[in-house]
Amino acid sequence: MTTDLIQVLIALLAGIGVIILLTAKYRVHALFALFLACFVTGLVVQLSVADIITAMKDGFGNIMKSLGFIIVLGTTLGVLLEHTGSTRVMAAFILKIVGERYAAVAMSLTGFIVGLPIFCDSGYIVLSGLNQSLAKRTGISVVIMSVSLATGLYAVHCLIPPHPGATAAAGTIGADFGKLMLMGIGVAIPAAIAGGWWAHYAGKKIPVVQQAETSEAANSPAPPVWLAFLPVAVPILLIAIGAFTNIEKTTNGTLRFFHTLGDPVLALSVGVLLAFAGGRGWNKTTTGKLLGEAAEKAGGILVIIGAGGAFGAVLAAAKIGEHVSAAVPLGSFGIVFPFLLAALLKTAQGSSTVAIITAASIVQPLLPALGLDSDMGRILCILALGGGSMTLSHANDAYFWVISKFSGLEMRIMLKVYSIATLWMGLVTLLVVYLLSLFLL
Incomplete structure (x- = not known):
C-alpha cells in the first residue's frame, strides 16, 4: 500500500x-461526535482548518437543502397521527381483517404500516398498550407479540424514507427519493416477515407474565378507518406517480x-393536511403545541443528518474514495460492502441512523469502484446500507430498551x-438486494 492510502x-x-x-x-450526542470526527479525519489527511470548515458548511447546507422539509413534514405527520388516534384505528382494522388467531401477524403488519410515517420508538410506545391487551386476550406470548410489532416497525424505519437514515443516505448518495421509497417498501416486506418468523419460532418456548394493559387512549374519539x-396512503401514491412519470x-x-x-x-404536505382531518376540536392551543412538538423533534434529527453531511463532505475533500478504490479491488465486493460497513457501525455504536449516515458518507465516493454508480445502483446501495443498519440491535440501541x-x-x-x-432481518435484506442486483444492474 502507498503512503497516501495508509x-x-x-x-x-x-x-x-x-x-x-x-x-x-x-x-455524547451524535451531532458533536460527527462534528469532532470531521476535524480528526481532516487533520490526519493534512487538510487545513479553513478547508475542513468550508467542507463541513457545504456538506451541512446541501443536506439541509435536499432533506430539511422532508424530515420536518414526515415528523409532523407522525405526531398528528398519534394525536388523532389514527394509529390505533389502523391497528384495530388490521386485527379485524387478520383475526385474533393471527394477532402476532396483525401486530407486525400494524407496525409496518404505522411505521411508514412514525419513527419506530414512537410507534412502539403508541401501540404498546394495544399489544399488551391483545396478548392477554388471545393468550399468545407477549414475547411473540412484542417482537413481531417491534420488527414490523424496525423494517420500515431502516429502509424507507422519510425516516432519517434512508433519507440522509438518499441525499448523500444521490438516489431518486420516490423510487427508493417504493423499492424500500418491497424490500422491507421480506425483512419484516423474517423478523416475525423468528419472533414466533424463538418466542413460543418462553412463557412471560403479562403486564397490565397500559393503553390510555382506548376511549378517546378516533377517525373512521378510511380517514x-x-x-399514509395518499402521499405514497403521489410519490409513486411522481417517481414514474417523466414531466x-x-x-x-x-x-x-x-x-x-x-x-x-408536496406529497407529505398533503398527508399532513389529511391528518388534521382525522381529529376533532382543533384550536390554536392544541395545534400550536403539536406543531411545536413536531418541529422540536425534527430539529434533533436534522442536526444529526446535517452533521453526517458535513462528515461526508470532509471525506470527499480528503479524496478517501479515490485512494481506496485505486488500491483495493472493491468491484468484487459489490453490494456486500455497504451492508458490512453499516452492520459494523450499527453493532459498534447502536444507532441505525448514525450507522447509515456515516456509512453512506464513506461509500459515496466508492460507488464507481463498487459498480453501483448508476440510478438503480445507488438505490440498491442505500437498501444494502439499510439492511446493515438493522444488524444487529442489542443493548447499545435505545430502541432495544424501549421494547x-x-x-x-x-x-x-x-x-x-x-x-x-x-440479525435475520439484515441477512434477508442483503439476500433480497443481492438478488435484485443480479437482474437490475
Missing part, C-alpha cells in the same frame, strides 16, 4: 473511532399536475429473541 485509512478509522467512542461509551389510512416528455396537464404533487415535500421497558421483557429474552430477529 494515511487516508488511518484518517478514516480515526474518524469512525471518534464517532463510536463518543456515542457508544460516553453517550385514518388516508394520510419532460408529457404534455398531459393532469399528469404534469400529479407529477408536481409527487414531489416528496424491553414497554413489554416487560428482561435483557436475556431480548437478546435471544429480538436481537437475533434483527
Whole structure:
C-alpha cells in the first residue's frame, strides 16, 4: 500500500473511532461526535482548518437543502397521527381483517404500516398498550407479540424514507427519493416477515407474565378507518406517480399536475393536511403545541443528518474514495460492502441512523469502484446500507430498551429473541438486494 492510502485509512478509522467512542461509551450526542470526527479525519489527511470548515458548511447546507422539509413534514405527520388516534384505528382494522388467531401477524403488519410515517420508538410506545391487551386476550406470548410489532416497525424505519437514515443516505448518495421509497417498501416486506418468523419460532418456548394493559387512549374519539389510512396512503401514491412519470416528455396537464404533487415535500404536505382531518376540536392551543412538538423533534434529527453531511463532505475533500478504490479491488465486493460497513457501525455504536449516515458518507465516493454508480445502483446501495443498519440491535440501541421497558421483557429474552430477529432481518435484506442486483444492474 502507498503512503497516501495508509494515511487516508488511518484518517478514516480515526474518524469512525471518534464517532463510536463518543456515542457508544460516553453517550455524547451524535451531532458533536460527527462534528469532532470531521476535524480528526481532516487533520490526519493534512487538510487545513479553513478547508475542513468550508467542507463541513457545504456538506451541512446541501443536506439541509435536499432533506430539511422532508424530515420536518414526515415528523409532523407522525405526531398528528398519534394525536388523532389514527394509529390505533389502523391497528384495530388490521386485527379485524387478520383475526385474533393471527394477532402476532396483525401486530407486525400494524407496525409496518404505522411505521411508514412514525419513527419506530414512537410507534412502539403508541401501540404498546394495544399489544399488551391483545396478548392477554388471545393468550399468545407477549414475547411473540412484542417482537413481531417491534420488527414490523424496525423494517420500515431502516429502509424507507422519510425516516432519517434512508433519507440522509438518499441525499448523500444521490438516489431518486420516490423510487427508493417504493423499492424500500418491497424490500422491507421480506425483512419484516423474517423478523416475525423468528419472533414466533424463538418466542413460543418462553412463557412471560403479562403486564397490565397500559393503553390510555382506548376511549378517546378516533377517525373512521378510511380517514385514518388516508394520510399514509395518499402521499405514497403521489410519490409513486411522481417517481414514474417523466414531466419532460408529457404534455398531459393532469399528469404534469400529479407529477408536481409527487414531489416528496408536496406529497407529505398533503398527508399532513389529511391528518388534521382525522381529529376533532382543533384550536390554536392544541395545534400550536403539536406543531411545536413536531418541529422540536425534527430539529434533533436534522442536526444529526446535517452533521453526517458535513462528515461526508470532509471525506470527499480528503479524496478517501479515490485512494481506496485505486488500491483495493472493491468491484468484487459489490453490494456486500455497504451492508458490512453499516452492520459494523450499527453493532459498534447502536444507532441505525448514525450507522447509515456515516456509512453512506464513506461509500459515496466508492460507488464507481463498487459498480453501483448508476440510478438503480445507488438505490440498491442505500437498501444494502439499510439492511446493515438493522444488524444487529442489542443493548447499545435505545430502541432495544424501549421494547424491553414497554413489554416487560428482561435483557436475556431480548437478546435471544429480538436481537437475533434483527440479525435475520439484515441477512434477508442483503439476500433480497443481492438478488435484485443480479437482474437490475
